[in-house]
Amino acid sequence: MKHNPRLNEKMARLPGFSDIHPLQPISTVQGALELMDTLSHWLTTLTGMPAVALSPKAGAHGELCGLMAIRAAHEASGEHEKRRKVLVPTSAHGTNPATAAFVGYTVVEVAQTDDGRVDVADLAAKLGDDVAAIMVTNPNTCGLFERDILEISRLTHEAGAYFYCDGANFNAIVGRVRPGDLGVDAMHINLHKTFSTPHGGGGPGAGPVVLSEALAPFAPAPWVVHDQNGYRLIEREEGEAAQAFGRLCAFQGQMGMYTRALSYMMSHGSDGLRQVAEDAVLNANYIKARLSDVMSAAFPDGPCMHEALFDDEWLKGTDITTLDFAKAMIDEGFHPMTMYFPLVVHGAMLIEPTETESKQELDRFIEAMRALAGAAKAGDVDRFKGAPFHAPMKRLDETRAARAPVLRWTAPQGSNIAAE
Ligand SMILES: Cc1ncc(COP(=O)(O)O)c(C=O)c1O
Structure with a gap:
């Protein structure tokens, strides 16, 4: 996105x-x-x-x-x-x-x-x-x-x-x-x-x-x-x-x-679109390079394209999962990355920074990720297991959401809004 x-x-x-x-x-x-x-x-x-x-x-x-x-x-x-x-x-x-x-x-x-x-x-x-x-x-x-x-x-x-x-x-x-x-x-x-x-x-x-x-x-x-x-x-x-x-x-x-x-x-022009691709790839590689010493890159050799992919190898022995880590990112003010995809990578964390992020913003993200990675490795389980703590919605029941989805909005009791 x-x-x-x-x-x-x-x-x-x-x-x-x-x-x-x-x-x-x-x-x-x-x-x-x-x-x-x-x-x-x-x-x-x-x-x-x-x-x-x-x-x-x-x-x-x-x-x-x-x-x-x-x-x-x-x-x-x-x-x-x-x-x-x-x-x-x-x-x-x-x-x-x-x-x-x-x-x-x-x-x-x-x-x-x-x-x-x-x-x-x-x-x-x-x-x-x-x-x-x-x-x-x-x-x-x-x-x-x-x-x-x-x-x-x-x-x-x-x-x-x-x-x-x-x-x-x-x-x-x-x-x-x-x-x-x-x-x-x-x-x-x-x-x-x-x-x-x-x-x-x-x-x-x-x-x-x-x-x-x-x-x-x-x-x-x-x-x-x-x-x-x-x-x-x-x-x-x-x-x-x-x-x-x-x-x-x-x-x-x-x-x-x-x-x-x-x-x-039209607002980018053909040269601008080329720049989009180059910047997106550069941003992803910057993230990969700056996080690879604290998290495990799924394919460490060579550069990546516009997405930096990590697995959960580095979380082994911590009792913290990719999902816990992603939820803790919300508390740091960041939208979690794509999780558990692609399926061929265990506990995948797929980070797609896109071209519009500035170096300052990437650094802010990287520092937050490094701090979280440090907390995970230090065994600060509480920071992760209940996360997010500072979001209006807490941990949702994702299994129920997948197995018993509520696809139709119903007006609250007593409301005069007609349900579709
Ligand atoms: C590799 C790949 N193929 C296909 C799709 C499907 O696209 P859409 O969500 O627009 O149907 C996606 C969406 O994320 C994707 O990442």
């Missing part, structure tokens, strides 16, 4: 974008369509991919879009019946195997090397004419660049499969690496992680999917096109779009997110 500049909010609230209706006559929404077209241009330019489907509403929805395009492509070539598997590395985000299974594929795990990357030998052994696609996150969930990515894509294409890249970590390489140059066929971009839109708890967000030449004909409708009569939307029955699998959502997607993302891109 990154900083959401106010400018984006102001742009998204301009009535010409916020007050329009998807069923308005096309002639009255020319500006909005131009914005979608311009955003598409930025996304395809930054990724080096020829096509983009804007409408997916979150990263996971983008994965669904990408795999449905892959399935449609295999159906069109008559290979769908034999290509029933999708290969997914063990370190993948849970949405990857879930999406592949949802689209009807059998998920096959690919092993990870000791240095946190895809085990290419295992991948090669599992690739064959029964594989529809691989799903690889790059930079991966361990915060590392897949240095064998070109070999991975070569092997995948040689086997007749497609390369789906989970682009959730695009922030680390935006402006520096174009996934199209790495042989990627489809990749979702979580706009909230790279282009500063709010996340929205799985939606209403936006997870546009960029597609290679081979998959472009299978992109879902609608498309924005531009000719001498202005901008308009086209649906599947026109031209090469005839092979597409249809629509992913009722209308055109999340206009507010498109506006915020484009506002962010």
